[in-house]
Amino acid sequence: MDLNVQLKKQRRKWHLVSLSLFAVLIILVLIAAAVGSVKLSLREVWHVFQSKILGVESGNEAAQTIVWQLRLPRILLAAFVGAALSGAGVALQGLFRNSLVDPYILGLSSGAAFGAALAVVLKLSWLIPAFAFLGGIFATALAYTLAQERGRVPVMRLLLSGVATSSFLSALVSILMLKSQNNLQTIFLWLMGSFSGRSWPELFLVLPYMAAGLITILLQLRELNLLLLGEEAAGQLGMEVERAKRLLLLGAAMAAAASVAGSGTIAFVGLVVPHLVRLLTGSDHRFLFPLSLLTGAIFLVLADTIARTIMAPVELPVGIITSLVGAPFFLYLLRAGGNK
Amino acid sequence: MTVIFNVQGLTFAYDKAAILEDLHLEIGKGVFLGIIGPNGSGKSTLLRLLSKALAPLGGVIEFKGTFLDRWQRAELAKQLAVMGQESPQGLDLTASQVVLLGRAPHQSRFGSESSRDLQVVEECMRITHTWDYAFRPFYQLSGGEQQRVMLARALAQEPEVLLLDEPTAHLDLNYQLEFFSLIKYLVAQGKLTAIAVLHDLNLAASFCDQLVLLSEGSVLAAGAPEEVLTAELIEKAYGVKVQVGANPLTGRPQLSPLPLAKEKRSLRVHVIGGGGAAAKLYYPLVQAGFTVTTGVLNQGDTDWQIAKNLGLELVEIPAFSPISQAAHEENLALIKKAQAVVLAAVPFGPGNLENLKAASSIDKQALFLLSDRPLSERDYTGGIASKLYEELMGRGQVVTEEELFALLREQSAADEESMR
Numbered sequence: 222m223d224l225n226v227q228l229k230k231q232r233r234k235w236h237l238v239s240l241s242l243f244a245v246l247i248i249l250v251l252i253a254a255a256v257g258s259v260k261l262s263l264r265e266v267w268h269v270f271q272s273k274i275l276g277v278e279s280g281n282e283a284a285q286t287i288v289w290q291l292r293l294p295r296i297l298l299a300a301f302v303g304a305a306l307s308g309a310g311v312a313l314q315g316l317f318r319n320s321l322v323d324p325y326i327l328g329l330s331s332g333a334a335f336g337a338a339l340a341v342v343l344k345l346s347w348l349i350p351a352f353a354f355l356g357g358i359f360a361t362a363l364a365y366t367l368a369q370e371r372g373r374v375p376v377m378r379l380l381l382s383g384v385a386t387s388s389f390l391s392a393l394v395s396i397l398m399l400k401s402q403n404n405l406q407t408i409f410l411w412l413m414g415s416f417s418g419r420s421w422p423e424l425f426l427v428l429p430y431m432a433a434g435l436i437t438i439l440l441q442l443r444e445l446n447l448l449l450l451g452e453e454a455a456g457q458l459g460m461e462v463e464r465a466k467r468l469l470l471l472g473a474a475m476a477a478a479a480s481v482a483g484s485g486t487i488a489f490v491g492l493v494v495p496h497l498v499r500l501l502t503g504s505d506h507r508f509l510f511p512l513s514l515l516t517g518a519i520f521l522v523l524a525d526t527i528a529r530t531i532m533a534p535v536e537l538p539v540g541i542i543t544s545l546v547g548a549p550f551f552l553y554l555l556r557a558g559g560n561k
Numbered sequence: 562m563t564v565i566f567n568v569q570g571l572t573f574a575y576d577k578a579a580i581l582e583d584l585h586l587e588i589g590k591g592v593f594l595g596i597i598g599p600n601g602s603g604k605s606t607l608l609r610l611l612s613k614a615l616a617p618l619g620g621v622i623e624f625k626g627t628f629l630d631r632w633q634r635a636e637l638a639k640q641l642a643v644m645g646q647e648s649p650q651g652l653d654l655t656a657s658q659v660v661l662l663g664r665a666p667h668q669s670r671f672g673s674e675s676s677r678d679l680q681v682v683e684e685c686m687r688i689t690h691t692w693d694y695a696f697r698p699f700y701q702l703s704g705g706e707q708q709r710v711m712l713a714r715a716l717a718q719e720p721e722v723l724l725l726d727e728p729t730a731h732l733d734l735n736y737q738l739e740f741f742s743l744i745k746y747l748v749a750q751g752k753l754t755a756i757a758v759l760h761d762l763n764l765a766a767s768f769c770d771q772l773v774l775l776s777e778g779s780v781l782a783a784g785a786p787e788e789v790l791t792a793e794l795i796e797k798a799y800g801v802k803v804q805v806g807a808n809p810l811t812g813r814p815q816l817s818p819l820p821l822a823k824e825k826r827s828l829r830v831h832v833i834g835g836g837g838a839a840a841k842l843y844y845p846l847v848q849a850g851f852t853v854t855t856g857v858l859n860q861g862d863t864d865w866q867i868a869k870n871l872g873l874e875l876v877e878i879p880a881f882s883p884i885s886q887a888a889h890e891e892n893l894a895l896i897k898k899a900q901a902v903v904l905a906a907v908p909f910g911p912g913n914l915e916n917l918k919a920a921s922s923i924d925k926q927a928l929f930l931l932s933d934r935p936l937s938e939r940d941y942t943g944g945i946a947s948k949l950y951e952e953l954m955g956r957g958q959v960v961t962e963e964e965l966f967a968l969l970r971e972q973s974a975a976d977e978e979s980m981r
Contacts, residue, residue: 224657224679224682224683224695225676225679227657227696228674228679440670443665443670446662447662447665449649449652449654449662450649450652450659450662451645451649453609453614453645454643454645454649456613456614456634457612457613457614457638457641457642457643458638458662458663458665458666458718459634459635459636459637459638459639459665459666460634460665461634499653503653503654503655503658503698504652504653504654505654505658
């Protein structure tokens with residue numbers, strides 16, 4: 222037995238898995254760009270990519286519009302939202318040392334929903350993403366501030382104040398929905414989460430925040446590993462615990478709030494994906510985090526493709542698919558893993 | 562002596578009630594120091610303050626000449642490691658990954674493990690005997706195995722000072738001894754200063770160079786085990802009377818709690834013993850609340866030793882000498898004062914035949930003859946003892962130990978009833 226050999230073997234294995242998942246994601250994006258109300262062949266999709274990226278003439282204007290203007294930005298948004306929610310899930314599950322935590326636990330989803338509903342009621346529908354983002358960040362900050370005690374934020378208090386904040390804001394959302402019966406469907410659809418009609422502007426609007434959030438988490442992976450031993454032990458290993466907690470929370474809130482701004486509140490991804498990947502990789506966040514990003518992206522691209530094709534021409538909210546497909550699959554894996 | 566920790570006027574409270582109050586303590590380099598004291602005396606709190614997991618409310622802690630709050634955590638972690646009471650639950654890492662976390666203070670943020678890191682991890686796992694399961698998931702290990710992995714993790718920090726909070730709570734006796742032997746060895750090699758909160762006073766006595774006895778949040782005594790583990794100090798701290806003897810193997814102090822009578826009974830019991838036959842009776846008799854006297858015993862006899870330790874009123878004669886007339890009469894006087902007389906299964910020879918005769922002096926007292934061994938097996942008087950014994954059997958009851966205690970309790974209850 223050689224520790225060095227073992228560690229190298231492990232690292233090589235996860236690099237290989239990451240590369241394979243990345244390849245799967247690329248192929249999935251191409252396939253997703255081909256399917257829809259207008260069926261295109263993979264060759265046609267490939268030609269569009271060639272012409273857009275390499276400047277090769279393709280001639281098929283309709284295919285170009287469908288792939289490049291309608292499908293690709295939406296698919297990419299789904300991929301980034303999936304990655305952001307999963308990454309935020311990894312950070313928060315690690316922070317709370319609880320694998321039942323999801324990115325919405327700290328009132329983020331209700332805060333975002335409140336922001337979005339407010340925008341709808343104020344007839345500022347084009348500002349929904351901005352309102353949702355700010356609402357989500359505001360709710361998380363509120364929960365964090367309320368949980369503070371002598372300069373520290375005990376995670377148990379944070380969870381409880383998150384639940385309370387969440388419940389309070391949900392009540393406000395209900396009031397707003399009752400107040401504006403005629404906008405009920407807009408708000409409701411937004412609450413279910415959907416990528417319908419999203420294009421490049423939406424993608425570029427939220428991408429910087431997701432990226433900033435995920436990079437913030439990426440810089441704290443070592444801290445997440447130390448936190449596995451408990452906060453006190455992590456501090457005794459030289460870690461500035463409260464600072465790391467703040468950064469992790471900030472990163473997760475940014476990534477998740479940007480996701481919600483881009484697509485509404487999509488359930489289940491941020492809870493399930495980290496959980497599933499952990500069954501595979503164990504708790505070492507240096508592997509868990511990147512693999513969760515890729516898996517989350519794949520999962521949501523797949524779910525969105527199903528959402529827009531399964532009952533075409535009607536589109537389902539993607540949140541329905543993530544719960545409907547994700548939950549049984551999750552249970553199956555849990556049981557299979559339990560029998561190991 | 563180089564001072565590692567200098568604690569002055571330390572005060573701490575979680576809420577309002579003070580846990581530590583004006584605590585002063587100096588800890589030298591290269592010792593194995595045990596912190597002992599009853600529950601709630603502030604042992605663990607002191608350890609957490611020393612590790613900077615808590616901040617003092619008042620007073621100062623100096624670590625290697627610098628105030629603890631001036632130490633960067635990252636720097637502190639290179640010199641000070643802590644092993645807590647509990648192991649983390651459900652940790653989905655292999656044992657070696659856990660130990661590798663102990664290298665964190667020596668690693669840069671993004672650097673991967675250096676060959677030195679791996680070397681230290683392997684070494685620490687070998688000396689703690691955890692290398693055999695280096696690649697097994699931590700959560701699958703037994704409590705004892707997990708605790709040894711946690712020790713390996715603390716040692717992997719290559720600390721100068723190791724703080725331990727009841728580190729062997731989940732370990733079997735053999736691993737406890739192995740654990741402390743390892744710590745003691747590392748300390749003796751000059752590699753480590755160890756400061757451990759310990760519950761087991763005898764364990765503390767046999768392994769620690771120095772002890773600190775805490776009571777109600779301050780230091781009651783500090784020094785070598787012999788200076789700290791005295792009957793007086795232990796009673797003051799724990800409210801328990803103990804007998805301090807010497808460990809038969811190490812010569813270090815060894816504590817045995819004295820019997821704590823739950824209720825006082827008025828009954829006075831005289832035990833005729835000798836040859837180790839009555840040894841096992843004294844402790845439970847005292848514990849049951851009876852006033853116990855005994856005689857005549859040879860000095861150095863097991864019965865004599867235990868009766869002495871328990872502080873019983875007794876009649877003694879020099880070792881190997883026969884019972885003198887004076888001793889016999891003293892014995893009779895004690896029997897006269899008692900309400901019950903117990904004749905243990907003593908072997909009788911010409912030297913102690915007087916003890917058997919003393920038993921026949923009973924008047925109103927109840928007489929109990931213990932039936933452990935038939936007299937024929939322990940009669941070295943050529944039949945004289947047997948004859949006397951037969952006569953006694955008519956006057957008293959032959960009983961087992963269990964029956965003896967039941968009957969004594971009954972008699973005691975009846976006596977108390979009639980006195981009312």
